[in-house]
Amino acid sequence: MVRPRAAGGRSRGRDSLSCHEPPLWDLLADDPESQELVQQGARSLGAVGKLIAAGDHEGAARQFVEEVVFGPGAWENELPPEIKKVLVENAPTFLDELQDPDQLGADLERSPAWRSPCGSRKALRAHRSSHV
Numbered sequence: 734m735v736r737p738r739a740a741g742g743r744s745r746g747r748d749s750l751s752c753h754e755p756p757l758w759d760l761l762a763d764d765p766e767s768q769e770l771v772q773q774g775a776r777s778l779g780a781v782g783k784l785i786a787a788g789d790h791e792g793a794a795r796q797f798v799e800e801v802v803f804g805p806g807a808w809e810n811e812l813p814p815e816i817k818k819v820l821v822e823n824a825p826t827f828l829d830e831l832q833d834p835d836q837l838g839a840d841l842e843r844s845p846a847w848r849s850p851c852g853s854r855k856a857l858r859a860h861r862s863s864h865v
Contacts, residue, residue, distance in 0.1 A: 752799070759794075759837050759838035760838070777796065777797075777800040778797075779792070780800075781800075781827075782831040785824045785828040786828060790822075794808075794821045797820070853855040
């Protein structure tokens, strides 16, 4: 998986691009049906960032897993210790990403990768709708 901004103008040799949904949240800014979901996600990510900044990396990782990624109980019941360790150790890097003002978006106009039918806003919204 490649972050959309990293893939930016590099369409050569790539027929498709799989994106993790948070970096494309800004595509939902004008979608009234998605506002509650986007706002809750933003609140959760903000709270995770505050925990990381305060030095509570495990608490931040737990909250991220339970509010952003999987759901309640996932930290205790679904993640093996090795995965928990990676999430906790990567918390400072995630804080850096959270502080990036462009981290929830991609420049769709600049990137040739987004000009294909599968990269259109319409296709992205249809895909989101089928998975929410």
